[in-house]
Amino acid sequence: MLDFGRVIPNRTERISFSIAMPFVHLHTRSQYSILDGAMRPSEIVGRARELDMEAIALTDTCNLYGAVEFYKAAKSKGIHPVFGAELWVWPEGIDQFDDRTPDGGWNLVLLIESPAGYKNLCALVTNAIFDGMHFRPRIDLDQLNAHKEGLIVLTGGILGPIGASCRDDLNTARDRITTLQTILGEEHLFLELQDVGMPGQDRTNERARLLADELGLKTVVTNDCRYLHRTDAVTLDLLNSIARGETLDSPDRHGLPTDQQYLKTEAEMRELFPDDADAIERTVEIANRCQFSFTMDTYYFPATKPPDINEDPEGAQPDTDANWAFFYRAFPPPRDYGLPPPEEAIPPRPEGAGNINGFFRWYSAEGLKLRLKRVDESTHQEYWDRLDFELDIVIQMGFPAYLLIVAEFINWAKDEQIPVGPGRGSGAGSVINWAMRITDIDPIRFGLLFERFLNPERVSMPDIDVDFCQDRREEVIEHVRVKYGSDLVSQIITYGNLKAKAATKDIARIVGLDFNASNQIAKLIPDDLGITLGDAVKEERIATRIDGDPVVGRLFSLAQRVEGMTRQTGVHAAGVVIADRPLVEHAPLYRDGPEGGPVVQYEMKAAEGVGLIKFDFLGLKTLDQIRDAVEMIGRNTGEFPDVNDLPLDDEATFALLQRGDGLGVFQVESSGMRELLTRLRPSNIDDLIALLALYRPGPLSSGMVDTFIDCKHGRKAVTYPHPLLEPILSSTYGGIVYQEQVMQIAQVLSGYSLGEADLLRRAMGKKKKEEMDKQKVRFVEGAVRNEISESLADEIFELLAFFAGYGFNKSHSAAYGMVSYQTAWLKAHHRAEYMSALMTIERNNTDKILLYISDCKRAGIEVLPPDVNASHASFDVPADNRNQIRFGLAAVKGVGTGAVEAITEAREDAGGSFQSFSDCVERLDFSRVNKKVLESLIKCGAFDWTHKPRRQLFESIDQAITVAQKVQTEKNSSQTSLFGGAMAASIRPKIRFNDVGEWPQAVKLSHERDALGFFITGHPVEAFRDVVASAASCTIDRLGIQQHEAEVTVAGMVSALRKVRTKRGNDMGFATIEDEFGSVECVFFSDPWHNSRTALGAEVPLLVRGKLEKKHSEAGEECKIIAESVELLTDVRERRTRVVHLMLEREEAMNHRTALTDLFSASPGHCPVHLHVRVPEMAWTELTLGEDIRVLPDDQLLQGIETLLRRPNAVKLT
DSSP states (O other), X not given: XXXXXXXXXXXXXXXXXSSOOOOOOOOBOOTTTTTSOOOOHHHHHHHHHHTTOSEEEEEEETOOTTHHHHHHXXXXXXXXXXXXXXXXXXXXXXXXXXXXXXXXXXXXXXEEOSHHHHHXXXXXXXXXXXXXXXXXXXXXXXHHHHTOXXXXXXXXXXXXXXXXGTTSOHHXXXXXXXXXXXXXXXXXXXXXXXXXXXXXXXXXXXXXXXXXXXXXXXXXXXXXXXXXXXXXXXXXXXXXXXXXXXXXXXXXXXXXXXXXXXXXXXXXXXXXXXXXXXXXXXXXXXXHHOOOOOOOSOOOOSSOOOSSOOSXXXXXXXXXXXXXXXXXXHSOOOGGGOOOOTTTOOOOOOTTOSSHHHHHHHHHHHHHHHHGGGSOGGGHHHHHHHHHHHHHHHHHHTOHXXXXXXXXXXXXXXXXXXXXXXXXXXXXXXXXXXHTTSOOSOTTTTTOOGGGTOOTTSOOOOOOEEEEOGGGHHHHHHHHHHHHOGGGEEEEEEEEEOOHHHHHHHHHHHTTOOHHHHHHHHTTSOOOTTOOHHHHTTSHHHHHHHHHOHXXXXXXXXXXXXXXXXXXEEEEEEEEEEOSSOGGXXXXXXXXSTTOOOEESSOHHHHHHTTOEEEEEEEOHHHHHHHHHHHHHHHHHSOOOOGGGOOTXXXXXXXXXXXXXXXXXXXXXXXXXXXXXXXXXXXXXXXXXXXHHHOSHHHHHHTHHHHHHHHHTTSSOOOOSSGGGHHHHGGGTTOOOBHHHHHHHHHHHHOOOHXXXXXHHHHXXXXXXXXHHHHHHHHHHHHHHTTOOHHHHHHHHHHHHHHHTTOBOHHHHHHHHHHHHHHHHHHHHSHHHHHHHHHHHTTTOHHHHHHHHHXXXXXXXXXXXXXXXXXXXXXXXXXXXXXEEEOOGGGSTTOOHHHHHHHHHHHHHTTSSOSSHHHHHHHSOTTTOOHHHHHHHHHHTTTGGGOSOHHHHHTTHHHHHHHHHHHHHHHHTTOXXXXXXXXXXXXXXXXXXXXXXXXXXHHHHHHHHHHHSSOSSOOGGGGGHHHHHHHOSOOXXXXXXXXXXXXXXXXXXXXXXXXXXXXXXXXXXXXXXXXSSOEEEEEEOHHHHHHHHHHHTSOSOEEEEEEEEEEEOSSOEEEEEEEEEEEEHHHHHHHHOOXXXXXXXXXXXXXXXXXXXXXXXXXXXXXXXXXEEEOTTSOEEEEEOOTTOEEOOOHHHHHHHHHHHTSSOOEEEO
C-alpha cells in the first residue's frame, strides 16, 4: 500500500543502453478508465515523444472515450496511435449469470488492427455495456468469435486467462488459451508478460512462456501503465479511494500494492525482461500492424442516398421522379406550403428538384415566396439575390442535407403546434434558414450576415441550435428517433472533471473530514470561473488555513494531484447525433444507468470530428410561457395573438420597457437590466436588440453603454470614424456593438469579402499578434486603395480591434431580442394572462413567485389563494375578471400532479363544484390524494370557501378520510339499507367537526407559508400594526419618497438571505425584507452581519434600521438599505408597550373571566390591563384591572387571547 507521507524508492535501478532498441507501450489506461487511470491522452502522447517512442496505445477499460482526443494529440506530435480497450470476458456466456452469480471471469486487451477491427471493437464494447453488465461490462466468447476480424488480442496479465488461473492447475490456463487460439488464430493472439511487482506475476509469466512454446504462440511485453511517472502512483491511489469511498487512514483500505505502473523507458523494460528481447521488439511489430485511423473530413448524413445514383461518385445525382419522391418523403415541406403530406400523395416533380441540390433549391424558393408576401415588393429582388448567393455557397460546401434535416424536424414541430424559438446564434443571419422556417427573423430587415453563419473561406459544419418549448422538447427528439431509426440516433456523452471545489470535497472525504468541514473548506475557494487550486491556495484566507492546520495543508496538496481528472460520465442535456447507418458502426455506445442510452461515447466535438451530425435540441421555458399565455388570452377574449406577427412599433410595449417594468420579460428581468431599461428608454426594436448585446461585463465596464445611452438621448453628438460607416453604425448611434459591424466595416473600407471579414473578426477576438499584424497590413492597404489615409485606416483598425473584443453576435441578439419584445408585448396588453402563465412556469421557484405576486399587486391585479372549487393545476385568469389571477393547485407544496388530476376529476364528477368539505373528500381517489395533500390544501386556504376554520378542518382530516373511505366502500359494493335508498342517504356516516376554532393569525400565516412558500392572505407584520406605526419610519413601498442617505426603519420578514465572503475574508450578507406592500434589499456589512445574523435567520417579523441608498435614473430609482441593526418585533413590542387594552363583548367578559385570568398569570410583566367591555345597545365601558395584574405582551398572551375568543384584533397596545 502506498504511503502518502514518504517517498518510495525505485524498485529497480535504471540502466542506460548505448544502442536504442524499439519498444511500444501497448497496454495503457488514461483518465477515461474512470478513477482507475491518472493521465490524460495528450500526456501519454507527450511522454511517448519524450521517450523517443514512435507509437503508443490507448487501452481504457471497456470504452473508447478518449480515442479521438488521443488521435489528434498523436498526430500533432508525429506519434503513431494504436487504439484498443480492455474487456472482461465471461467464458460461460453472458446469458448464464444472474443477480446471485459472484464476480469472476478474466480480461483481455483488444487492439484495433484495421477499420473492420474498429467496427468490431465498437460492437463488443457496446454489447458489454448494454447486454453484459454484471459488476462490470462483459462479453463472452461467442461474441468475441462473431466480432474478431481486425482485432489483435493480448491476454491481460494476472487478471487475464492465464493469471486468473494461477490458483488453478496449468490445464485450466491451457484450455482457456487453446479456446482463444481456436477463435483468433496464432497471428492475432499474444500472451502478455508483465512485471510491475504484483504478487503472482512471475508465475503468470512463466506459464505464458510455457504455453507460448507449447502451442506455437508468441509473447509480448507490456507494463499495464496507468500514470506517467512513478511518483504519480499517489494520484492513482487517491482516485481509487474516491471510487471506493475509502478513507486514506482506514486499516481496511485497499491501497495500491505497487508504484511501477508508469510509462517506463525501453531501457527499464529491457532490464525487467532481459531474456524476452523478442517479446519487447514484438510490440513494434504489433503497433505497425495496427493501421486504423479516424476519417476527419467526411460527414455521414442520413436520408441522402436516393434510388437513382450517378455511377461516377464525383458526378451529380440524376434529376429523376424517383429521387424527387425519395427527398419529398425524407424532408416533407411544412403544411403552409399547401402541398399534400407524402403519405397521401407525391406532387409532380418541379424541374430540377429530383436530386438533393435541386430539392434544396426548390424547398428554399417555395418558402421564400410565402415569406415575401409580408415584405414590401420593392425589396423582393434583394431577397432573391441573397437566396441565390447563399444557395450556391451551401451547395458548394456540401451542406444541403444538414439544413434539410434541421428544417424537417423544426417544421414537424411547428405543424404539431410545438413552440419553436425564432432563432438562436448565427443561424438567424441566413435567408435560407428564414425561407425554410428554420428561423423566424428576417435577416435583411435586421442587417444580419450569412457569412457569420457559414463562411465559404473557412469550411466547417453549420451549427444550428434550436429552442423548443420545455415540456414538448422530448417529442421532437422522439420524432427524430422514429424517423431515422433508433439505432441511427443517440444523445452525446459528457465527462465530469474534478474541478477545484469538487476535487477539494472528494479529497476532504477520503482524508476523513465530515460533510460540514468539507463544505466549509470548499467554500474558501473563490467562485471565479475556471479557477484552479494552484490559484486558490494563493488566496490569503486559504494560505492562512494551510499554514495553521496540517490537515488542510495535506488536503490541498492531495487535491491538486487529482484536479482536472475525469470523475464521471453523463449525458449532454441537448446534444443529439444522427448517422447514415447504425451508430455502433461509427462509435461505441454507452448508457447512463440500466434504463438509459444509447449515448455515443465521444463528446460533442469528438463526435463531430469523426463525421457524426450533431444537433442541439434546447428547451426554453419562455416558449411554454408564451404558448400558455396566448391560449389563456384566446379563451378569455376569443382572440389568439400571433406573436410572430406583432407590430414592432407598439407604443404600449415600449412604454412598459421605458419605465423598467421588465420583471418576467425575457432577458430583461434582472434588476440591473431593468435599471438599464430606464436609462436607455428603448424606443424601437433595434434599441432593444442592442440592449441585449450591451448588457455584458465588457461593454458595461468599458463605458460603451454610457456612451450609447448619451448618444441616443442627444447628450453626446453621434460621430462616425468615416462617412462611409454611417449606414453601418447609425442604428447603434455611432458605436460598434456587433461583430457583424466589424465585418461590414472591413468590407466597406478595405474591400474585404464578408468571408475574409469573418476571418478578421475571429483573429481580433483571439488577439493573436502574428495574425493581427498580417490583417492590419491587409486592412490598411485596402483602405488606402479606397482613398482613405493610412493614418486614419490605422486608427480605425485599432478601434475595430478594441471593439471586436466586446462585439456581440447580432444574429443571436436579434433572435432573442424578438422573444424579449414578444413577452413585453404580452405583458403590456394582457398582463394578467401573461403573469399567470409566467407563475405557472416558475411555480417551484418560491422567490420568483413572490416577486411576481408583488408585481401583480403593484399593477392592480389581485392574486387569489388556491381553491379546490376554482383552481386548476396552473395559475389561471378568470374570463369574467381579468384583473384576478387564481393560484394553481400544482404550486402548493406537497400536492403533486396526480393529486391535482384526482381533485379536478372529482370536481367534474360533482357537477363543477363541491358542495361541502365532506362532499369533496368523499369523491377523492385516495390512491392519489393522501393525508399530506389534504393538510397542505387546508393550510394554504384551498378550503376557505367552506367557511369553516382551517384548524377545525385540519384536525378533522383523519376522521374525514375514514368516513369518506367507508362511504366509497358502501357505494362501490352497491349496498342499500333495509329502509331503501332514501333512508340510506339519511343514515350515511358524517364527519363530526370538533369545535376548536381557528389558529391564531400568526400560526395560520405560518402554515400558509409552509404550504405556499410565502404569505398570500395576510402578513405577519400586520399583527404588529400598533408597534410598527410608532417604531417604523415608513412602509417599504414608501421608501422611494424618503431622502437619499436618510436614516430609515422598516418592519418586515426575511424572504431571501445570502451570505458572502469579502476579499478580505470577512463575512457579510444580503437580506430581502418584505412587508405586505413591497420588499427591499438590505446590505449587512461585517459588524452588523455578525450582530444580526441570528435574528435574520429566525423567520419572525423584524425591525431593520439603516441608511437609505437610492440610485436615480431618468424614469425611476432603486432603493437599498445599508443596515445598521436588526431587532425582533416581539422584543420591540414588549419594550415599547405601556398599556394592554382588551376589547370584549359583555358575554365574552362573563364567559371567559377565569381563562383570561389564567392567561394573564402565565405572562407576568410590567403593563397594566385596561378592560373595554361593550354592553349591547350601550357605549364601551373601560375598567382598569387591579395593580396586581401586570402582563407582558408576548406571543403567548396575545395568541392565547386570540385562540380563546376565536377572533383577532381583540387586543390593542399603547
